[in-house]
Amino acid sequence: xxxxxxxxxxxxxxxxxxxxxxxxxxxxxxxxxxxxxxxxxxxxxxxxxxxxxxxxxxxxxxxxxxxxxxxxxxxxxxxxxxxxxxxxxxxxxxxxxxxxxxxxxxxxxxxxxxxxxxxxxxxxxxxxxxxxxxxxxxxxxxxxxxxxxxxxxxxxxxxxxxxxxxxxxxxxxxxxxxxxxxxxxxxxxxxxxxxxxxxxxxxxxxxxxxxxxxxxxxxxxxxxxxxxxxxxxxxxxxxxxxxxxxxxxxxxxxxxxxxxxxxxxxxxxxxxxxxxxxxxxxxxxxxxxxxxxxxxxxxxxxxxxxxxxxxxxxxxxxxxxxxxxxxxxxxxxxxxxxxxxxxxxxxxxxxxxxxxxxxxxxxxxxxxxxxxxxxxxxxxxxxxxxxxxxxxxxxxxxxxxxxxxxxxxxxxxxxxxxxxxxxxxxxxxxxxxxxxxxxxxxxxxxxxxxxxxxxxxxxxxxxxxxxxxxxxxxxxxxxxxxxxxxxxxxxxxxxxxxxxxxxxxxxxxxxxxxxxxxxxxxxxxxxxxxxxxxxxxxxxxxxxxxxxxx
Amino acid sequence: xxxxxxxxxxxxxxxxxxxxxxxxxxxxxxxxxxxxxxxxxxxxxxxxxxxxxxxxxxxxxxxxxxxxxxxxxxxxxxxxxxxxxxxxxxxxxxxxxxxxxxxxxxxxxxxxxxxxxxxxxxxxxxxxxxxxxxxxxxxxxxxxxxxxxxxxxxxxxxxxxxxxxxxxxxxxxxxxxxxxxxxxxxxxxxxxxxxxxxxxxxxxxxxx
Numbered sequence: 001x002x003x004x005x006x007x008x009x010x011x012x013x014x015x016x017x018x019x020x021x022x023x024x025x026x027x028x029x030x031x032x033x034x035x036x037x038x039x040x041x042x043x044x045x046x047x048x049x050x051x052x053x054x055x056x057x058x059x060x061x062x063x064x065x066x067x068x069x070x071x072x073x074x075x076x077x078x079x080x081x082x083x084x085x086x087x088x089x090x091x092x093x094x095x096x097x098x099x100x101x102x103x104x105x106x107x108x109x110x111x112x113x114x115x116x117x118x119x120x121x122x123x124x125x126x127x128x129x130x131x132x133x134x135x136x137x138x139x140x141x142x143x144x145x146x147x148x149x150x151x152x153x154x155x156x157x158x159x160x161x162x163x164x165x166x167x168x169x170x171x172x173x174x175x176x177x178x179x180x181x182x183x184x185x186x187x188x189x190x191x192x193x194x195x196x197x198x199x200x201x202x203x204x205x206x207x208x209x210x211x212x213x214x215x216x217x218x219x220x221x222x223x224x225x226x227x228x229x230x231x232x233x234x235x236x237x238x239x240x241x242x243x244x245x246x247x248x249x250x251x252x253x254x255x256x257x258x259x260x261x262x263x264x265x266x267x268x269x270x271x272x273x274x275x276x277x278x279x280x281x282x283x284x285x286x287x288x289x290x291x292x293x294x295x296x297x298x299x300x301x302x303x304x305x306x307x308x309x310x311x312x313x314x315x316x317x318x319x320x321x322x323x324x325x326x327x328x329x330x331x332x333x334x335x336x337x338x339x340x341x342x343x344x345x346x347x348x349x350x351x352x353x354x355x356x357x358x359x360x361x362x363x364x365x366x367x368x369x370x371x372x373x374x375x376x377x378x379x380x381x382x383x384x385x386x387x388x389x390x391x392x393x394x395x396x397x398x399x400x401x402x403x404x405x406x407x408x409x410x411x412x413x414x415x416x417x418x419x420x421x422x423x424x425x426x427x428x429x430x431x432x433x434x435x436x437x438x439x440x441x442x443x444x445x446x447x448x449x450x451x452x453x454x455x456x457x458x459x460x461x462x463x464x465x466x467x468x469x470x471x472x473x474x475x476x477x478x479x480x481x482x483x484x485x486x487x488x489x490x491x492x493x494x495x496x497x498x499x500x501x502x503x504x505x506x507x508x509x510x511x512x513x514x515x516x517x518x519x520x521x522x523x524x525x526x527x528x529x530x531x532x533x534x535x536x537x538x539x540x541x542x543x544x545x546x547x548x549x550x
Numbered sequence: 551x552x553x554x555x556x557x558x559x560x561x562x563x564x565x566x567x568x569x570x571x572x573x574x575x576x577x578x579x580x581x582x583x584x585x586x587x588x589x590x591x592x593x594x595x596x597x598x599x600x601x602x603x604x605x606x607x608x609x610x611x612x613x614x615x616x617x618x619x620x621x622x623x624x625x626x627x628x629x630x631x632x633x634x635x636x637x638x639x640x641x642x643x644x645x646x647x648x649x650x651x652x653x654x655x656x657x658x659x660x661x662x663x664x665x666x667x668x669x670x671x672x673x674x675x676x677x678x679x680x681x682x683x684x685x686x687x688x689x690x691x692x693x694x695x696x697x698x699x700x701x702x703x704x705x706x707x708x709x710x711x712x713x714x715x716x717x718x719x720x721x722x723x724x725x726x727x728x729x730x731x732x733x734x735x736x737x738x739x740x741x742x743x744x745x746x747x748x749x750x751x752x753x754x755x756x757x758x
Contacts, residue, residue: 112558119558121568186575194568195558224579228586232698240677243590243694248676249687254593258586526557 023425023522038123041523043130044109045423048416050133051105054096056492061089063485066447066478072468082464083150084165090153091144091170095177096137098408099266102273103219104129104184106415107212109423111188113516114206116197116534118526121190129183136176143169152462154263157244157255161236171234178227181269185219188212199534206515206538207296211276214304218265218272222308226262229255253318260311267404268307271371272300274411275342278367281414282346283539284512285361286353290539295345299338306334316387325384332382339375343368358510359433363414366441367407374403377452392462395455398448406444413440413491420495421509425522426502432494439487446480513539566732573736577743580706584747587699591754594691601688606758608673608684609696610664614756617660618748624653625745628714628738635726635734643726647718650741654711661704668693696755703747710744713737 024041027033034042065085068076077085108126112119120126143149147166151159160167192213196205233255235241242248244255279296283289290296312320312328320328346368355361377399381387390396417437421427450473455461459470466474508517518532536543559565595602627650634643672680675694684690717737720726726734 117558119556121558122572123556123558182576182579186572186579189575190568190572191558193571194564220575220579221582224583225586228583228702232586232590235698236676241694241698242676243691243698245676248694249594249598249691251593251597254590258589 022524023520024525025424025522027525038119038127039525040108040112040120040123040126041423041527043126044105044107046130047100047104047108047133048423050130050137051097051101054092054137055101058089058092058097059485059488061085061092063481065089066481068464069466069474070478072466072471074465077464079464080148080150083152083462084144084148086462087149087152088144091140091149091174093405094153094266095174096140098270098404099177099181100133100184101270101408101412102277102415103188103212103215103269104133106277106419107188107215107273108184110419110516111191111209111212112195113519113523113527114209114514114538115191115195116200116515116528116531117191117195118528119195120187121195122187125183125187129180129187132176132180132183136173136180138173139176140170140173143171143173154259155230155233156259157233157236157252158246160233161245168234168238171230171237175227175230175234178223181219181223185216185223188216189220192216197531197534203293204534204537207279207290207293207300208273208276210297210300211272211279214300215269215272217304218269218307222262222265222269225258226266229258229262253315256315256318257311260314261308264311264314265307267400268303270404270408272303274367274408275300277411277415277418278346278364279342280514280539281360281364281418282349283541284418284510284514285356285358285364286350287356287511287541288349288353289537289541290345291348292345293537295341299341302338303335306331306338310335313382313387316384317391322384329382329384333379336375336379339371343372356510357434358417358430359428359437360414360418362434362437362441363410363417366437366444367410367414369441370402370406370410370444374399374407378403390455392460393455394451394459394461397461398451398455401448401451406448409444410441413437416495418510419516420498421505422516422521422523424499424502425505426498427505427509428498428502429494432490436487436490436494439483439490443480443483443487447477447484448480450474450477450480513541562729566730566735569732569736570739573739577739580743584699584702587695587702588750591695591699594688594695595758598686598688598691601686602692603758604686605684605689605692606755608671608681609756610667611756613660613664614752617657618752620653620657620660621745621748624650624657625742627653628741631717631721632731632734632738635721635731636728638728640721640724640726644718644721647714647721651711651714651718654707654714658704658707658711661700699751699755703744703751706744706747710741713740
């Protein structure tokens with residue numbers, strides 16, 4: 001085990017004496033200067049604040065759900081309120097937190113730094129993405145509270161088009177959020193192609209950039225299908241267009257096909273950037289070159305591609321032909337192969353590495369665990385015969401919370417801790433960080449492991465009452481959720497504290513050889529005093545001191 | 551008029567390439583956006599082939615054909631405008647863009663006439679459907695899809711008209727030059743895209 005390079009950074013005095021004085025944080029400190037900025041770093045920070053707020057809200061909704069489920073009989077809420085609450089939880093977490101979480105925050109902040117660029121290709125478009133996100137979030141939440149949508153985050157027809165509650169405003173909100181996602185995707189794709197510094201060839205760009213690139217492709221190609229689908233549902237709910245209405249010859253299952261054509265790739269929008277973060281963190285904290293750059297890149301693009309051909313596994317019991325179900329099942333399993341390639345690449349990278357146990361590293365470990373078990377349960381679910389037993393039970397809930405929520409969260413918080421000094425130039429208390437990370441990992445397992453068992457025992461999802469024999473497992477799950485809530489509270493407190501009183505960080509507190517650390521922390525307005533020449537590969541720990549801390 | 555080069559780009563050429571590439575990526579989004587409706591069309595046509603055939607015969611083929619010609623010619627003028635700017639003939643380019651714009655307006659007028667005719671015949675989507683001649687659910691779905699697809703297309707045409715107006719204004723004020731015409735190029739790309747979508751809509755809705 002390696003001690004952190006306690007002050008590797010302090011060996012290298014920041015350029016110009018005091019780097020923070022010239023950082024992007026000091027160029028205008030008024031609210032107006034933030035709201036009108038075109039700086040990708042500031043936009044990333046504003047996105048970070050926004051998605052964290054949404055995460056907090058989604059988390060509170062989750063805790064309320066768990067509270068209700070403590071007892072088999074109705075206790076705090078009636079059925080309708082419960083339905084609204086899980087819809088609110090799902091919509092908030094999926095569209096307001098998970099989809100934008102890593103790309104818009106760390107992607108925004110790090111992409112140009114990692115590409116040696118002064119900004120994204122379209123800075124103004126980037127700011128527009130943020131405003132669209134805010135606007136979409138407001139409309140969505142307003143719609144949720146005003147109309148009280150109770151359809152679940154999936155808006156299945158015909159219920160969503162005949163339900164007496166208002167769904168239109170929420171659909172409009174999500175439609176707007178889609179624009180934000182698409183514009184971000186376009187911006188990242190073009191930036192990756194056309195703003196790279198000299199020497200940064202395609203074979204050299206950091207693995208995090210590759211995943212953001214793969215994610216952007218999904219965002220650009222899948223989101224519009226969701227947009228048109230939700231528009232059709234909205235037109236039906238609001239104006240009786242009836243395209244999915246069986247009474248008018250419409251096909252509700254067509255809705256499910258279109259919806260999942262987006263919403264399945266959407267889980268890769270959530271997890272791919274996380275895989276990128278982990279690829280960075282594994283190298284940085286094992287102080288080793290990635291064992292196979294090509295394996296990570298190919299599996300990233302492989303997941304992005306195959307992800308488009310797996311949507312049918314959500315519809316095994318929706319009247320799909322046996323052949324279709326089998327084909328979708330096999331295609332879904334391909335994702336597991338690509339994921340396994342990644343996990344093996346990370347573990348072989350860690351093998352005999354000089355590992356530093358830090359908070360980000362604990363999250364990496366949590367990520368790999370949750371990804372592995374969540375992924376394996378996914379392979380099981382892709383098997384049609386078993387899926388029929390597990391369909392619409394807590395098993396599915398536990399599966400996707402392990403993989404798309406849990407793993408993404410681990411990566412998000414790993415990234416937050418890893419790049420915190422980069423973004424704000426200060427350190428967080430490491431001991432506290434490690435403690436909270438351990439709490440989060442075990443809290444997560446304690447929350448969702450019982451749900452696998454519940455589902456297998458027959459507990460259906462989205463019910464607010466249940467037979468008494470399920471109570472012990474539900475109580476365990478709620479206990480785990482409380483642990484999670486407590487862990488996040490600790491993190492919120494010490495990170496807020498560190499923003500102001502944390503130890504001032506050097507340019508490169510982790511001794512990482514990711515390209516983003518080649519510039520001071522926090523970076524200056526246009527990222528570099530002098531654009532570095534990218535002479536070594538990213539995370540190359542074989543060359544001594546190459547291009548360190550420019 | 552010379553605008554400062556954005557700091558993230560090394561040259562004007564690179565910036566222009568970024569705009570063009572960005573537009574291509576955006577158009578791929580648009581294709582998938584329409585794609586949802588095309589898929590729905592395919593599924594329902596497969597389910598109700600006879601009804602689709604019958605309902606399609608209630609469309610005004612002549613107006614549809616005229617509109618196809620109008621839109622294709624309009625696209626031709628946009629292409630001409632690009633050619634003219636490359637040869638530094640801004641005034642002629644402006645004229646070409648204005649003609650393209652006018653043809654776009656003609657398209658919308660024809661489309662409006664068509665919509666009015668459908669409304670008289672009760673060929674309206676969803677709950678508003680009130681045709682005396684067509685009674686099947688398949689025909690109803692065809693009509694709904696017709697309104698959705700042409701409606702979404704008309705929305706894009708409308709946006710395209712603003713884009714053309716803007717490029718015409720820029721061309722008239724002499725903003726474009728052979729070295730600086732990325733704005734015109736991406737505006738043109740958008741208009742061609744709108745045109746291409748119609749090229750698919752026309753046979754699917756009028757000629758089946």
